[in-house]
Amino acid sequence: MAKSKTWMMALVVVAAMALGACGKAAEGTPSSSPGNGSGEDSISAQTGGETESNEPVTFTYYHFAPGKKDVLASETVIGKELQKQTGVDWKLEYVVGDSTTKAGVMIASGEYPDVISSSGEMSKLMDAEAYIPLDDLIEEHAPNIKRVYGPYFDKMRHTDGKIYTLPYTANQGEYIGGPNIGGGAFWIQRSVLKEFNYPEIKTLDEYFDFIKKYKEKYPKVDGMDTIGFVSLAGVANNFFTLQNPAMHLAGYPNDGSVIVDMETHEAKIVAGTEYQKRWIGKLNEINAEGLFDPESFTMNKDQYLAKLTSGRVLGYFNYAWQVGDATKNLLSAGIDEKRYAPLPIVFDKDIKDQYIDPPGFVANYGIGITTKAEDPVRIIKYFDNLLKEENQILVQWGIKDQTYSVDENGRFYFANDEQRKYHDDLELSRTFGFTYFVTDWPKYGGESTLSDGNAFSPGNQSEVASYSYTEGDKAILEAYGVKTFSELFNKPDPRPWFPSWSIALEQGSPEQIFATKSDDLQRKHLPTLILESPSKFEPAWEAYISELNKLDKETYEATITKAVQDRVAGKW
16 A cells, blocks of 8 residues: 555646646637647538628527536536537536436426437426427428538437437447447446456456455555445436346346347346345355445435545446546556556356447437427527538547547547547546537437548547556556457347347336336335345345335236337338
């Protein structure tokens, strides 16, 4: 633990940088961003400077996803350039607290922003008729939307045959997997791997055994207790991070609340299965050993992310996109041993992991124009302009020679650390705009390729991965005999229905009622099951199962099974 003081000093420096960047953002982003040249001039050269003569207007855009600061889009370099092209600015707002409560209040009042990104509230918003149909707007004003989404239109239509939202998974070109893990994994602090000479860790028991050994050897970090394992289960929108590991440990991908048989395509709920019992039972066991953080059920997301960056946490399960801020802060701190490595943990060694998602299409997460929008034409034109390939490059890669470079073969890459930092550094990413524009807008799917063969997402570009790897990254990869972190995981098996969590359920239907009540029961019982003494686990589990069995799971499973089988048959 000799590096602890250095580690704490590094965090102080990172925090100071973040505060300084926040202060500058509050004062207004300057006309030129840090780096090589003026942001606006560089972008204008890149996009040809083509703009429409439009009167300035500001629309409101509400996201049912937490974790970002409210901002005017024009306060970022990307937002400013898009405003220059279109005359449109956005007041970007993000949910704080429980999204279900916020959605209920919004629907009850009938007061909507101009645009809403639905996250998990799509079915409620659709039932409330919050969105307007987009078909005519697309036909008359949106050739780029037709180009990008045209092949998916039949999958996007609501039950009335109309299109109301634009999803985020419309892959273009060749499907390309990422060299790094952007989805789910069991993450372990790298100091644990180093301490035990980079052991092979495959099973859940092995994972916690190494965490336990390390915690026993290093019970304190800078005078504070080392935390063995922590969960984000206390945040309502993220409770699935406590539910989903059971299916992953059993060798299934994230299909939501069910696992799907690869041969019969029958869907069975995970709740109440032996898989869930084994997972929750293990957490009960490690809690009794002092390895589980009980604050997992009371922390908000900011507190959770702060723990991950503190150097105290040895392990957690999450999808990488949930912890991006913590990941960037740890990278900026520059101490590789306190960063985390992803592991494809399963129950038993003979189970084939399936953490990496296969190609899929998600229609029930997307962006739509509400009935309160006074100028839908202007909004759809903004979306269409955003889908020009040069603007898709802008929101993902940024400005040529400032945030990325192009080699003699036309391949995009990072030429130096300054370019990489625009994408990795938390505050620099915010002020430039990647934080706000890389997701939650009409866009190419994340696994797309551009028309010239470059990866749409920088993280999927092999040149970027190799350059971005730190010495600590390289040490881990060399120790395990791989070139990228995704090589530690099995490739996904084809699943033409994937993901089943995108299957829409009609509000008030028996299957939707089951889904809601089942989630409520799990929120009620799973924390108790984990924190209960081991001697009381079995009676507590039986009480949970007794309540769960009163629900109509047969109707739910039959509905999901039919939808899965329809998708396999090409019916969406």
